[in-house]
Amino acid sequence: MSCELSETATPEDFARPRWVGQPDVLERAQRLSQKFEEAYGRAPVGVWAAPGRANLMGEYVDFSGGMCLPFAHQYVTLTAAAPREDGVLNAQSMQDADESVADDRPRSTRIDDIEPGVISGWFGYVAGVSWGMNRVARGASAHPVAVPELGLPTSFGADLMVDSTVPIGAGLASSAALECSVALSLFSLNTGNDHPNDALRRALARACMDAENYIVGANTGGLDQTASLRSHAGEILALDCRDFDVVRLPADPALAGLTWLAIDTRAPHKLADGQYSSRRAECEAAAAVLDVPTLRDALPEHPTPDDAAAVLDRFDHLLEVGAELTEDRENTRLRLRHSMTEMVRSVQIADELHSDSPDWAFVGRLLVEGHESMRDDCEVTVPELDAAVDGCLSAGALGAKVVGGGFGGSVIALVSLESVDRLAAAVQLCFAQNGFREPLFLTLQPSEAGRRIL
Numbered sequence: 001m002s003c004e005l006s007e008t009a010t011p012e013d014f015a016r017p018r019w020v021g022q023p024d025v026l027e028r029a030q031r032l033s034q035k036f037e038e039a040y041g042r043a044p045v046g047v048w049a050a051p052g053r054a055n056l057m058g059e060y061v062d063f064s065g066g067m068c069l070p071f072a073h074q075y076v077t078l079t080a081a082a083p084r085e086d087g088v089l090n091a092q093s094m095q096d097a098d099e100s101v102a103d104d105r106p107r108s109t110r111i112d113d114i115e116p117g118v119i120s121g122w123f124g125y126v127a128g129v130s131w132g133m134n135r136v137a138r139g140a141s142a143h144p145v146a147v148p149e150l151g152l153p154t155s156f157g158a159d160l161m162v163d164s165t166v167p168i169g170a171g172l173a174s175s176a177a178l179e180c181s182v183a184l185s186l187f188s189l190n191t192g193n194d195h196p197n198d199a200l201r202r203a204l205a206r207a208c209m210d211a212e213n214y215i216v217g218a219n220t221g222g223l224d225q226t227a228s229l230r231s232h233a234g235e236i237l238a239l240d241c242r243d244f245d246v247v248r249l250p251a252d253p254a255l256a257g258l259t260w261l262a263i264d265t266r267a268p269h270k271l272a273d274g275q276y277s278s279r280r281a282e283c284e285a286a287a288a289v290l291d292v293p294t295l296r297d298a299l300p301e302h303p304t305p306d307d308a309a310a311v312l313d314r315f316d317h318l319l320e321v322g323a324e325l326t327e328d329r330e331n332t333r334l335r336l337r338h339s340m341t342e343m344v345r346s347v348q349i350a351d352e353l354h355s356d357s358p359d360w361a362f363v364g365r366l367l368v369e370g371h372e373s374m375r376d377d378c379e380v381t382v383p384e385l386d387a388a389v390d391g392c393l394s395a396g397a398l399g400a401k402v403v404g405g406g407f408g409g410s411v412i413a414l415v416s417l418e419s420v421d422r423l424a425a426a427v428q429l430c431f432a433q434n435g436f437r438e439p440l441f442l443t444l445q446p447s448e449a450g451r452r453i454l
């Protein structure tokens with residue numbers, strides 16, 4: 001696979017790249033409202049939106065307490081909602097007509113009947129949120145305190161209609177966008193509060209995580225839901241996954257003439273769920289060898305590359321002297337190396353973004369290191385992702401990396417504003433040369449978190 005470009009190539013030499021247009025959120029919300037009325041015979045009380053996310057660094061470390069650097073992007077999932085008084089939750093989707101995501105499983109349940117293992121398909125994300133809210137309310141989740149405001153009374157029910165502008169299955173957190181828009185709608189219908197503060201948003205994010213972990217059955221780590229509910233326009237979040245504290249980093253690449261380009265490779269997801277869980281299990285096995293609660297605890301407060309190397313040496317030593325390991329030794333060591341170096345890279349980028357004029361070239365180099373680690377140590381990339389990164393770099397991007405869980409999905413690249421078209425054309429050509437599906441291109445802006453729209 002090669003994505004070397006000739007120096008003289010111009011955009012006109014290549015097939016025209018396909019761009020995903022900017023979402024017209026208000027227009028979509030109005031249309032959704034009408035569809036709601038057609039479906040349920042009454043107007044919704046409101047429409048809520050929650051975005052997907054990108055992540056600069058900190059992949060596969062959220063469940064190990066590492067630092068992630070996400071931002072919410074401008075593509076959102078919308079939920080139109082109205083309350084019921086019979087404890088029933090109904091949902092329909094505007095994507096039902098799309099055969100690739102539609103399913104014909106029931107989308108109606110009594111909220112009291114929701115429990116792990118009973119709901120499948122996309123309705124699991126929706127129903128799971130109401131279950132997760134009650135769990136957080138009574139203090140049964142990993143959230144540090146009970147948050148009674150999230151509790152839904154037994155008689156509470158709702159009719160919902162959802163619509164997504166987030167490309168589905170593209171690694172840009174369409175699932176979290178769905179969960180979080182539902183969470184905001186249910187919370188608001190029940191409490192009348194349309195402006196939950198950060199503490200409530202953190203609790204709602206936990207409810208959405210619980211929905212995903214227990215009702216959907218995906219063992220994910222909270223990065224996506226936190227970004228969707230707690231981001232700010234024009235900022236990156238420094239998210240410490242030990243306690244889900246966030247520090248806001250007002251870092252706008254546009255000030256340096258740069259932007260975030262996303263390439264949805266459209267590579268088919270294969271075996272992704274089992275692979276994600278096995279990566280997590282290997283990280284937990286490494287933590288057990290090191291005798292720490294999570295891998296983050298193996299590093300000092302402000303870790304350096306030397307600290308990461310020292311943890312690997314300690315791991316090797318502990319195995320030499322007979323420590324027990326429950327997973328494959330070679331794989332576990334690779335995942336440990338990814339986790340340690342990734343946690344250090346997150347801290348390095350966060351430090352850089354604290355400065356008034358960040359060195360974006362340095363950030364770009366770290367993005368590439370992050371991608372290489374995802375490819376070689378975490379082993380979650382596919383040829384399309386590697387080609388997209390190669391294509392971006394050979395056409396002059398400052399950096400590029402896979403975003404999210406990998407096994408397909410998207411790459412984000414840091415690129416100069418004037419080179420965006422040329423870069424997209426280069427990646428397009430590279431994909432054509434390799435016989436891959438045609439990719440989709442999006443420019444991503446750090447955008448505001450979930451909110452009421454109508």
Ligand code: GLA
Nearest residue numbers: 059060220221222223404405
């Ligand atoms: C998915 C999961 C997240 C996170 C990323 C990888 O998006 O939902 O919790 O683990 O993968 O960084």
